[in-house]
Amino acid sequence: MESRYKSFRYVESLSEFIDQQVTLRGWVYNITGKGKLQFIMLRDGTGIVQCVVFKNNVGEEIFQQTKELTQESSVSITGKVVSSEKAPGGIEIDVTNLEVIHIAKEYPITPKEHGDAFLIEHRHLWLRSSRQNAIMRVRAAVMKAIRDFFDGNGFKLLDSPILTPNACEGTSTLFETKYFDLGSAYLSQSGQLYAEASALALGKVYTFGPAFRAEKSKTRKHLTEFWMVEPEMAFFDLNDDMDLAEDLVEYIVQFTLKTCKKELEVLERDIRPLEKVKRPFYRMSYTEAVEWLVSNKIPLVQKIDGKDVESEFPWGEDFGAVQEEAIMEQFDKPLIIHRYPTDIKAFYMKRDPDNPKVVLAMDMLGPEKAGEIIGGSQREDNFDLLLDRILNENLPEEEFKWYLDLRKYGSVPHSGFGLGVERVVKWITGAAHIRETIPFPRMIYRITP
RNA sequence: UCCCAAGUAGCUCAGCUGGUUAGAGCAUCUGACUGUUAAUCAGAGGGUCGGGGGUUCAAGUCCCUCCUUGGGAGCCA
Numbered sequence: 001m002e003s004r005y006k007s008f009r010y011v012e013s014l015s016e017f018i019d020q021q022v023t024l025r026g027w028v029y030n031i032t033g034k035g036k037l038q039f040i041m042l043r044d045g046t047g048i049v050q051c052v053v054f055k056n057n058v059g060e061e062i063f064q065q066t067k068e069l070t071q072e073s074s075v076s077i078t079g080k081v082v083s084s085e086k087a088p089g090g091i092e093i094d095v096t097n098l099e100v101i102h103i104a105k106e107y108p109i110t111p112k113e114h115g116d117a118f119l120i121e122h123r124h125l126w127l128r129s130s131r132q133n134a135i136m137r138v139r140a141a142v143m144k145a146i147r148d149f150f151d152g153n154g155f156k157l158l159d160s161p162i163l164t165p166n167a168c169e170g171t172s173t174l175f176e177t178k179y180f181d182l183g184s185a186y187l188s189q190s191g192q193l194y195a196e197a198s199a200l201a202l203g204k205v206y207t208f209g210p211a212f213r214a215e216k217s218k219t220r221k222h223l224t225e226f227w228m229v230e231p232e233m234a235f236f237d238l239n240d241d242m243d244l245a246e247d248l249v250e251y252i253v254q255f256t257l258k259t260c261k262k263e264l265e266v267l268e269r270d271i272r273p274l275e276k277v278k279r280p281f282y283r284m285s286y287t288e289a290v291e292w293l294v295s296n297k298i299p300l301v302q303k304i305d306g307k308d309v310e311s312e313f314p315w316g317e318d319f320g321a322v323q324e325e326a327i328m329e330q331f332d333k334p335l336i337i338h339r340y341p342t343d344i345k346a347f348y349m350k351r352d353p354d355n356p357k358v359v360l361a362m363d364m365l366g367p368e369k370a371g372e373i374i375g376g377s378q379r380e381d382n383f384d385l386l387l388d389r390i391l392n393e394n395l396p397e398e399e400f401k402w403y404l405d406l407r408k409y410g411s412v413p414h415s416g417f418g419l420g421v422e423r424v425v426k427w428i429t430g431a432a433h434i435r436e437t438i439p440f441p442r443m444i445y446r447i448t449p
Numbered sequence: 450u451c452c453c454a455a456g457u458a459g460c461u462c463a464g465c466u467g468g469u470u471a472g473a474g475c476a477u478c479u480g481a482c483u484g485u486u487a488a489u490c491a492g493a494g495g496g497u498c499g500g501g502g503g504u505u506c507a508a509g510u511c512c513c514u515c516c517u518u519g520g521g522a523g524c525c526a
Contacts (some may be wrong), residue, residue, distance in 0.1 A: 029484095030486085030487080032485045032486070032487090032488050032489095033482090033485075033488085034484065034485060034488075034489085035481075035482035035483060036480055036482080036483055037482090037484060037485075038485090039484075039485045039486075039488090041486080050485085050486080050504090052483095052484080052485090054483065054484095055483085070477095071476090084484095085485090086484060086485085086486090087484095088486065106459070106476070106477060106503090107476085108459070108460075108476090109460085110459090110461095110475060110476055110487090111458065111475085111476095111487050112461065112474080112475045112476080112487065113460085113461055113475090113487095114460060114461070115460085115461070116516095116518090116519070117517095117518055117519070118460070118461090132516085137485065158453045173524080178516070188523090190526090211526075213525070213526090215523085215524050215525070216450070216523095216524090217523085217524065217525080218519085218520075218521080218522090219520080219521070219523095220520080220521095221525090221526085222524085222525075223526090226526065227526095228526060255518080276524075303451085303522090320522080320523080321521090321522075321523090322522095363526095371525095371526085372525070372526060373524075373526065375526060399457085417526095418526060419526070420525090420526025421526085422526080423526055424526090445517085445518075445519095446518095
């Protein structure tokens with residue numbers, strides 16, 4: 001008890017203090033009473049423990065204070081740690097002293113059920129609930145797994161700028177803002193172009209930060225602000241890229257399984273499908289995927305004059321949610337689809353030397369309806385071909401001058417990919433909506449809290 | 450942007466083919482209880498039924514319109 005912050009213990013470490021006197025600090029998760037007994041479920045962020053306050057043990061004054069506690073009031077509790085079969089978790093505190101730090105006013109989130117809109121409006125408080133607590137802990141584990149994986153494999157973390165002068169891929173809608181006398185700047189939707197420059201400087205790098213998409217998405221797998229990790233490697237071809245993607249995802253899932261057992265239990269996540277997530281994953285070319293769709297009669301559905309028109313899935317069309325879900329139904333592990341048609345993919349992707357109609361791109365789809373968790377490619381490293389595609393897509397050549405420089409001075413084959421952190425957290429936790437996988441989600445109609 | 454759905458107490462909802470004073474559970478307040486797990490029991494307070502307009506003797510309920518929110522599609526991680 002040598003310093004202020006070591007003068008109390010955390011719930012997660014209580015099993016080390018059986019039959020000893022400890023002080024805990026936290027919040028009242030729930031309180032029930034029965035005459036001369038009060039049961040406080042105390043949460044401190046690391047866990048929840050039942051604290052039993054018996055009038056005859058603490059005296060009239062403290063017992064009266066205990067009865068006045070409300071949900072989420074903050075308290076300091078001292079008592080003996082005892083194992084008890086009646087207590088949830090098997091451990092409880094026999095309270096000898098209780099100090100009220102703050103009495104909470106009527107707390108809006110009750111132990112009863114609430115609607116989605118209400119909870120998300122109270123996100124700042126919702127984070128205190130045990131389910132959200134568990135998801136945030138898994139998120140932290142996923143973040144750590146990502147950093148550990150790259151740091152341990154010779155990668156250097158090089159941050160990309162968030163304010164950028166142009167659209168990276170030229171397609172997505174971007175958030176625009178004024179930038180002094182230089183006109184408009186845009187919030188980055190990807191750090192990739194800068195990661196490429198970094199990779200040609202440091203070899204293997206990763207950039208890890210928020211990405212912004214101004215698309216008016218209204219689905220349970222989209223956020224306008226989300227976290228993306230983007231490794232970029234000099235001298236890696238598409239196969240190396242896919243191998244690395246598999247290694248990373250396997251590492252994240254297995255690390256989380258190992259370190260978040262309790263959290264996954266709280267979330268009632270069936271971990272058997274996750275245990276299967278070990279290399280090798282499945283792979284399929286775009287062309288093979290189209291053949292599968294055709295032979296399994298999964299059509300392309302298009303709206304023509306307001307009517308849904310079905311047709312045999314044509315080579316060259318991009319997959320929608322229907323196609324991806326149908327394909328994934330057969331797989332119990334992630335699947336990588338590679339070599340997509342050039343026309344539906346970004347300008348910086350390298351064309352397949354064996355077939356210029358496709359590019360050396362790859363997407364990883366997760367099982368259990370996880371959807372697309374990774375998108376990547378080998379990059380076009382030929383100056384003329386890249387310039388060609390920039391001009392074809394009507395991108396401002398001037399803004400890409402520095403990017404073309406990378407193909408002018410010691411150009412090398414290189415590859416990379418982006419992994420969406422929240423999509424992975426959603427998959428691993430089984431969260432119903434992606435907004436539960438980030439502390440403060442930014443969505444089309446919601447920027448508060 | 451398109452398609453669908455929902456707005457009734459602090460929260461979650463019920464409210465039939467329009468009909469007297471709009472209901473329940475939880476939360477809050479008062480009281481009882483030494484083992485509660487969303488405690489239980491008794492009692493109390495709490496509502497411009499999303500806004501506006503219309504039909505009608507009569508609208509939470511039917512019609513129009515606007516607003517808000519949710520889900521799906523597209524875009525993508």
